[in-house]
Amino acid sequence: MTTRRTSEQGTSVQKTALRRRKRASSYGVVLMALAALGAVYAVLLAPQSLAQEQEQEQQEPANQSMQVEEGRQLYLNGCSTCHGLDLQGGAGGPSLIGVGASAVVFQVESGRMPLHAGVQQAPRKKPRYSIEEIDALAAYIQANGGGPQLPEGDLTDGDLQLGGALFRTNCASCHNFAGSGGALTYGKYAPELTPASARVVYSAMQHGPESMPRYSDAQLTEEEKKAITRYVRFLAESGDVGGADLGRYGPISEGLVVWVVGITALVGLTLWIGARS
């Protein structure tokens, strides 16, 4: 591996750790304050924010259960015909118990689910559900069996250079050097990555759909996955240096252009000159 982690990345890791420690200690302070000094002191100290946090703490479970309930409804309407009324699976699809929220995000946000029957490899489609609905579905499935979840925060908060190197080592063999996709055996293919959102990229690694390997946190740490996600998004968003990218298929499209554009133009010109003499 030719890449070293730069100090830039080290500091970003430290920052997240710091943020987490800060958050944990502020909860502790608040609880201690609640216990020791009571409501009056609390009101005096930080009336608004404390009231809000209290409210949130009470609401969170409620919110969550509402979300799970909403997800259950969506699931029963849209998915249960194939995956079974209790996620247990059936003739139409596998069991979803234990697949995790991340698998749902991947499958639904990339439009693969709900599936149209009868395709070998579920193709990417325009997603049927909004982000909120997807989160609800994910929460419902997460609540029934657990499984891998997307981490919180910015999923592209990683080191670009590290991401590039890891992408070339782990992903380019199937998805090509620029994420333009590639063929696998038996008509299967690794799709192009440009349309995949950061959530889909990250969840793809956790979920390992079809013949794509699953990358557990032991294989690629959270930071590494975030770095890869950032690089994949960079590839999708970066403009093209040096002109039209010809689909980023490498020398094949270049050869095609030389024959179809270059030689054709020049032979046309020779015909033109020839006709004028």
Place this chain on the structure above:
Amino acid sequence: MSLLSKGTDAGAVWVDDRLGSSNFVRRSLNKVFPDHWSFMLGEIALFTFIILLLTGTYLSFFYTPSLTEVVYDGSYVPLKGVTMSQAYASTLDISFDVRGGLIMRQIHHWAALLFMASIVVHLMRVYFTGAFRKPRELNWIIGVALLVLGIAEGFAGYSLPDDLLSGTGARIAYSIALSIPVVGTWTAFLVFGGEYPGVAILDRLYSAHILLLPGLILGLITFHMMMIWYQKHTQFAGPGRTEDNVVGSRLFPTYAAKAGGFFMLVFAVLAALGGLAQINPIWLYGPYDASQVSAGSQPDWYVGFLDGSTRLMPNWEIAGFGYTVPLNVMIPTVVLPGILFTLLALYPFLEARFTGDRDYHNLLDRPRDVPVRTAIGAMSITFYLVLMIAGGNDVIASVFHLDIISMSWVLRVSLFVLPPVAYFVTKRACLALQRSDDELVHHGIESGTIRRLPNGEFVEETVPLPAVYRIALTGVESDRPQLEGATAHGEEGKPKGPGYGDQHVVEGAPERVPGFFRAKRRSGPSDTSAPRPEAAMPELERSGKPAPPEQ
């Protein structure tokens, strides 16, 4: 006398006053080059080669052929701080930090692809018109050498940036060398200076790419051009054009102006490609790392047929006596190109042997008039195309969502089935075209005027074919009395043998009156019975409009 040719004369006088070579200079400037669009295809190769030399020189100012590891600190952010070879880092610098570097790199690479493509198109022109026949076999062989050198030159250049693709290419070259029995290991070690990758290979590729191969190509191109100069260019049959003269425009000024203009057009096309279309984006490939390989790793198109043959080859090996001969590598990458290029180089001799045609030929064939040769050409092109498609099978499968394994099987079958099909279809098509030519020659052009005969029948009047076209179609000047009625096939000195006897149109009429014609005949430089061509040809060369036939 036109102003321009007055200028020519003045120029010749000026040079003559200093060098005393008026005869040679005047003769050279007055040299005649026949006009036909397809004769400009070789020029595309020539001009792209010049552009390759110019852009390559610029790149060599900034490129460092070294595998020494450095930490990249240029403008391309996703690779900042990454350890890489100096070769790769300097190529990144050319792309992002050298003024004009990226466009030079892109024009250079597009020119390399165009160079090879134009060589192939030029080769096809020479083949299908029979321009390789005696006395030009030697120039054909030089051409084949140029083709092979061009492939080697391109491959060396492709390997220089030391990015993921070029490293993969060099590794494959190493295993190809290893696959050769007995001398393989020795050859591979000799070329790479030890085990792959070694430290020597990049230096060697670089000297080969900027010195050895371009030097050889330049030398052979010079030789190629001198041969054309000396032997004169061929021409198609037409009014006043015979085996013994050249009808066209004078080298100076008409031909020079045209060629100069055409150079500008070639350069314009390349500049447009280099400026508008990205090529070889090495920053996306990343530095070479033996543990990485990308989907769709492909060589440049002119090596693609070898990649294809490797992909189609079944996985065979011979093991014994402690050695393994990897037939799966050796047959498609060593044996196959060896056979193909040998056959290509020997084709003029094989054809001559087959037809028994030992004559000089300065007039070109129309492809339809030699159905077997044309069909062999179509067959070879089909074979080559199947291999090329196989070389890109993974990208094609991915773009069109095909199954790569069944695709390989379809291609394997196609490799043996399609070429014969192409052969028969082409031969039929040639014969049909000949027939319609015959129609035209014998019955003339339909005028659209319908006449009613006294007996009530309607007939369409035809107009005889204008002489220019008739001569182009038949190769015969019928206003020469001695040629009339010459319609036989397969006469003495004419193509014989299967297929070549199919020539339908009147050709080779001169043999009807050997005594008269041979006496005047000056077929080529090595015909000792004829006067030295350099001495004799100039009077025969004509310029401008087709001249009246010689008496």
